[in-house]
Amino acid sequence: MKKILSIGATAVLILTVLTGCSNTKNTNTPASTQPTEQATATTAPTFEPTEEETGTRTVSTIKGDIEVPVNPQRVVANWYVGDVITLNLNLVGYNAWAQETMPFYDVLMASTKIETWEPENVMTLEPDLIITYKEDDFDKFNKIAPVLVIPESIESTQRLSMIGEATGRTEEAEAAIQNFETKLAEAKERFNGEQFAGKSFSILEDWGASGDWSGVYYETGSRGGTLVYDYLGLSIPEKLTELIKQSGEGRGSLSYEIAHEYFGDYILWFRQEGKESEYAQTEIWKSIPAVQNKKVAEIPGEMLGLFYYSDVTSLTGQLDYTVNAINSLAN
Numbered sequence: 001m002k003k004i005l006s007i008g009a010t011a012v013l014i015l016t017v018l019t020g021c022s023n024t025k026n027t028n029t030p031a032s033t034q035p036t037e038q039a040t041a042t043t044a045p046t047f048e049p050t051e052e053e054t055g056t057r058t059v060s061t062i063k064g065d066i067e068v069p070v071n072p073q074r075v076v077a078n079w080y081v082g083d084v085i086t087l088n089l090n091l092v093g094y095n096a097w098a099q100e101t102m103p104f105y106d107v108l109m110a111s112t113k114i115e116t117w118e119p120e121n122v123m124t125l126e127p128d129l130i131i132t133y134k135e136d137d138f139d140k141f142n143k144i145a146p147v148l149v150i151p152e153s154i155e156s157t158q159r160l161s162m163i164g165e166a167t168g169r170t171e172e173a174e175a176a177i178q179n180f181e182t183k184l185a186e187a188k189e190r191f192n193g194e195q196f197a198g199k200s201f202s203i204l205e206d207w208g209a210s211g212d213w214s215g216v217y218y219e220t221g222s223r224g225g226t227l228v229y230d231y232l233g234l235s236i237p238e239k240l241t242e243l244i245k246q247s248g249e250g251r252g253s254l255s256y257e258i259a260h261e262y263f264g265d266y267i268l269w270f271r272q273e274g275k276e277s278e279y280a281q282t283e284i285w286k287s288i289p290a291v292q293n294k295k296v297a298e299i300p301g302e303m304l305g306l307f308y309y310s311d312v313t314s315l316t317g318q319l320d321y322t323v324n325a326i327n328s329l330a331n
Helices: 081-086 105-109 119-123 136-141 156-167 170-191 225-231 238-247 283-287 312-330
Strands: 002-006 056-061 064-069 075-077 091-094 129-132 147-149 201-206 216-219 251-254 266-270 296-299
Touching: 056 147, 064 147, 064 156, 075 081, 081 091, 081 105, 081 156, 081 170, 081 312, 091 105, 119 136, 129 136, 136 147, 156 170, 156 312, 170 312, 201 225, 225 312, 266 312, 296 312
Parallel strands: 002 056, 075 091, 075 129, 129 147, 201 266, 266 296
Antiparallel strands: 056 064, 201 216, 216 251
8 A cells, every 4th residue: 555645845844645545445544542641752662563554655755755664663763763752653773862851761762772873783773764854864774764854944843743644643743742732822821921021031051161162051942942932932132132143153152251141031041960050159140130030940950851852742841841940930
């Protein structure tokens, strides 16, 4: 059997079923259900395909048409590990960072870490689908298995929908997205209230006074920046906005001498695991309005795993954590 799907390179970039089956069997078998209120995956899935779940579907991608298994059994991924696990696909190998506070850490640990992202290492896992963000991976791995390339520029919920359509996991994708969007709407209603009107928010981390990596780093994408600015729509301090516009960098270092000028009304202050902040011991720190007003939410270093990825499951966990942290300051 074969289903035809499309991942277009247009602005919409939504997978669409174009044709039906090429045999007489009904291939629209329901995917396994997943609770809409559950933001984390805790157990590794088991996979026993039926006869109706075998075969391929044609998917149009930025690298051309590829044949993808209707029900992939052995998936390998790099950056998109969270998407794969959210969709209840069988992740047999990954090339990505892992840390205990990731919402899907246990499932990830049940898989095999690929230390070197090379064909000879991927081949040993016998994947039937490889999912990646890098276009170069298509030529690198397509002799091993179909390679589904989805650019990093694709927004997180849309990306999950696309992978779900390509792998026959639309129900799982829709459930995870609905859960996230419901919580997001509630949070936005809260932050759009009078208490937060006109307030700015900074995401900052102290890397120390000296060394190759030093100063106070601002974040707009990593460390929850995607959630805070792109999804919640909270405001970046005006002076930091100007710096980003001039430098073209959404992440950068501020020296201890000037960092205080870029602090917002509320601060998400990321701690480094096992390390005290030198900047927080300075007199400048004590003079910062957000510090004086007790509007600094300290995020322990061991929580970095939760804020590392931007898949829907990670975003949902970040949302719960961030809303609670900011609400505790506001109250």
